[in-house]
Amino acid sequence: MNMLLWNLFDCVLALLALVLGWRVVSSHDLKRAVVLFIAFGLLMSLIWARLAAPDLALAEAAIGAGLTGALLLSALRQQPASSESPVRSLMDVYGSLVLVLVLGGVMAWALFAAPGMVQGSSSNNPIYLQLEQSGVSNPVTAVLLNFRAYDTLLEIAVLFCVAIGVLAFGRERQHVMPAGPLLGVLMRVLVPLLVVMSSYLLWVGAHAPGGAFQAGAVLAAAGILLHLGGMPTLGMPGPLNLRWLLIAGLACFLLVGLATMLNGASFLTYPQAWTSVLILLIETGAVLSIAATLVLAYRGGGAPLDQPQGEGSHEERL
Amino acid sequence: MLSATLIYGLSGLGLFVVGLYGALRPESLLARVLAVNVSSAGVFLMLVALAYRGNDQLPDPLPHALVLTGLVVAISATALALVLERRLREWGDD
C-alpha cells in the first residue's frame, strides 16, 4: 500500500515535470515560457528532494529556478513586444520531431530494456568508504572539493570566463522600477538575512546539505535585491574591487592546488591535517566569485572603470 | 530496478528529447536557450534517478556532485547567451 502511494506520487511528479517542460518549449509567448520555466525549476527542486538529493534541491531552488529565472526575466524586459515567428516548413517541424523521437526511443531501449544499467549497492561505494579521509562528512561536498576537485576547478573557470564575457559585451542596465516603500522594508529584512544564510550554508556544507554554490547563489540574491531596490553601489563594489571578487574563487583554488604540489604530491592533494581548512578556504573564495559573477550577469554588465567607486559591499563585509 | 528510477529516468529522457527538439527549432534565441535549459534538466534528472537507491539506502553521491557542477555550467552558459543576445539586439537597433 505504502509502495503504491509512493509510485503514484512519483508518477504525478514525473508527468508534471514532463508536461511543464513541454509547455516551456512549445509556448509561443516568451513571457509565459519564462514563467513556466521558473515553475519548472521549483518542481525539479521538489523532485531532487524526493530522490534523496537535498544538496541539489537547495541548488536548484537558488540557482536553477531563482537566479536563472531572474536573468531570464530581466532579459525579457527588453524583448521587443511582438517577436515575429519565423515561417517553418512542415518538413522542418516533423523532420526534427521524428529525429528526436527516434533518439529518445533508442536511448530508452538501451537504458531500460536491453541488458544494462547496474546500480551498485552504496555499502561498497568508494566515496562512502573513503569519506573519513576527505576532510568533510557531506559526501557531495567531498566529491566536489576533494575527490573530483579538478572538475570544480574547471567549472569555476567556466564561471570566470562568463564573467569576462559579461564585462566585455554587457553594459550596466539602469533599473526602471521605482522602489516603493515596501521594497525598502523588504530589503532591510531580507538582505541581512540572506547574508547570514549564505554564511550558514557555506559553513554547514561540510557536514550537511549546503555548500559553496548554494551559498554563492543566496549571496547573489542579496546583491540582486539591493540592485532592484535602487542601491546598486551597495550590492556591488566598484569596478576595481569587482575584479578581485571575480578572481577570488579560481585564485584560491589554483594557489592551494599549486601549493600542495610543493611537497611533491599531485595537484590538489591536501595534507591530511589541513584538509578541512583548505576546503573551507577554497569554498569561501568560490562563494565570493559565484555571487559577484551572478550579480554582474543580472546587472547586465560592469560599470565603466572611470566611475567613482561604491563604498562598502556585502561581499566584502562577509 | 527500482520503480522510482524507472519513472524519473523516463521522465528525464523525455525532457532531454523535448528540450533538444526545442533547441533545434528556428525560434528566437531566448526560446532556444530555455529549451537547452529544459533539456539539461532532463539529463540531470536521468543522472539523479540513477543515483537513487530506495528509501532505506544512501544514494550514490557522485551523480549529485556532477549535477551540481552541471547546474552552475548551465547558468553560466545562459548568462553568456543572454548578454550576447542583448548586444546583438542593440546592434540591430542602431
Place this chain on the structure above:
Amino acid sequence: MTSLLILPVALPLLMSLLALIWPARVNQIGVATGLLIVLIGSAIVALVAGNGVQSQVLGGWQAGLGIALYADGLTAVMLLMSALIGLAASTFACRYFAGKPTLVQFWPLWLLLQAAISALLLSADLFNLYVALELLGLSAVALTALGSGRAALKAAVDYLLLGLVGSLVFLAAVVLIYARYGTLDMLLLGAMLQAEPITWVALALFTTSLMLKCALFPLHFWLPAVHANAPAPVSAALSALVVKVVFYLLLRLWVDLFAPVITPALASVLGVLGAAAILWGSFCAIRAERLKLLAAYSTIAQLGYLFLFFSLLVVMPEGAQRQLLYGALLLFALTHGFAKSALFLAAGEVQQRLGHDRIAELGGFARALPTTLFATALAGIALIGLPPSGSFLAKWQLMAQALSLGHWYVVLVVALGSLLACIYLFRLLGCAFSPGLDKAPPVVERRAQLSPVMMALIATIVLGLGSHPLWQLLADVGGGGV
C-alpha cells in the same frame, strides 16, 4: 615528474586571472605564458619519450575516485603543437589588438581557451571532458564575439547554441556509460566496455556530438561564419587547434576506448563523410570571395582527410602498417595545424594592412606585403600537400595504405581533393601577384609580422624533413590502442 601534467592547464588559468587584474601588462603576461607553455610542452614530450606513457590521478586518490590525467606520445605531440601555435598567435595578437579596446578582454579569454585545450588533451575522465568542452566552447564563443561587426556577434551566438546542444548530447552519452559501467575513468572503462546496445548508443551520441563540434560534413554549416568573422589570432586557434582537439577526442574514443565495439561498416561511414567533406569544402573554397572564408572552407576539407585516415586506421589490424598510418595521421594533423594558423594569421595581416580581404581585389598584395605573401604561399604548399611538406608524406602513406586495402575511392578522393586545393590556392596567388588597380594600396611602413612565416616554415620544412622522430615517438609510446 608526472606533476608536470597539470601545468599546461593550471598555468594559463592562473595567468588569465593575472591578466584581468593587471590590464597594463597584458601583452607581456600573454606572451610570457605562451613561452612557458612551450617549455612545459617540450618537457612533457621529453618525459613521454624517455619514460613512456604518463598518467596521474589528481588529489592522490585511487583511479575511479579521483580524476586521472593521461599523456602518451600522441597527447604530448598535440600539446606541443598547441603550445607553439598558441605562442605564435599570442605574439601576433600583441600587434593585432594594439590600440583596440578589446585588448583587455582578449587576453584573459585567450588564456582560458589555451587552458581548455590542454585540459581536453590531458583528461582521462568522461565528465571532466564535458566540463573542459564547455570551457572550450564558451571561451571560444566569447573570443569570436570580440570580432568586429554584427556578423561576428551573430556567428558567436549561433556557435554558442550549437555548442551547447553538442555538449548536452555528449553529457547524455556520459550518463549512459555511467549507468551501465559505474565509472567515468577512461582507463578503467577501456577494459570494461562490451559490445551491447547501451555501448552502441553511447558511441553514437559521442560521435554525433563531436562531429558537430569539429564540423564534419554534414554538420559543418556553422564553421565558415565563425572562423571567418573571429579576430585573426582567434580564427587561427579555432581552425588549427579547437576543431583538432575535438578530433583528437574522437580519435581517443574510437581507437582507445570503444575499439572492441567498432565494426568496419561504422568506420566506412565516417570515411564517406570525410570524402564528402573534402570535395564539398574544396568546392566552396574555390568559390569563396574572401580570404578568411577560403581558409575556413579549406579547414572543412582538411578535416575530411583526417576522417579518411581515421576510417582506415580503425579497421586495420595491429602491426607496422597501422603504425605507419597512425604516424601519417598525426603528421597530417600537425601540418594542417601549423599551415592553417599561418594562413589565418597572414589573412589577418592582409585585412589590417589593406583594409579588406576580398580575393578579387588583392592585386598589388605581392608588392605591398612580400613577407606575408611568402607565408601564404608556403602555407598553400602544405595545404595542397606538395613536397617537402609534412602533408605530402602523410597523403602518400594514406594512398599507399588505401591501395593495399583495396579502397580505391580513397585514392581518387585524395587526388581530386589535392587538385581542387591547387585551384583555390593558385587562384588566390594569381590575384595576389596581379598588378592591381591604378592606385596602389596604402602601405603603412612597419615591419611585417613574422609569426605566420614561422608557422608556415614549420609546416613545410620542419615537419617534412623531421618527421622521422615523430614516428619513432609514436611507435614507442603511441598509447593504449596502438
Place this chain on the structure above:
Amino acid sequence: MIESIGWGLVFVGIGFIAAGSVGLVRLPDLYCRLHALTKADNLGLGCICSGLALLFGQWIIAIKLLLIWLLVLLTSAAVAHFIARHVLDKERRK
C-alpha cells in the same frame, strides 16, 4: 491525541491551499486571484507548519518551521503588493 491534532492541522492546511489553487483558476480578475492565492496559501502553510511541529514534537524544529512560515508570509505579501501595483500602474497609464 497530539498526533491526531497534528494530522488534522496538516489536512486543514492542504484544504486551504487547494481552495486557493481553485481560486487562482476560477476567479475573474487578477486582484481577486492574488487575494485568493496569498491569503489562502499563507493560512494553509501556517496550518501545515503548526501541524508538522506538533507531529515532530521538538522545539528546534518548531522554531525552524515558524521561521519558514514568517519568511513566506513576508515575501508573499511583498510579491502580491508588487504585482498588484505593477498592474495598477499599467491600467492607470491606459
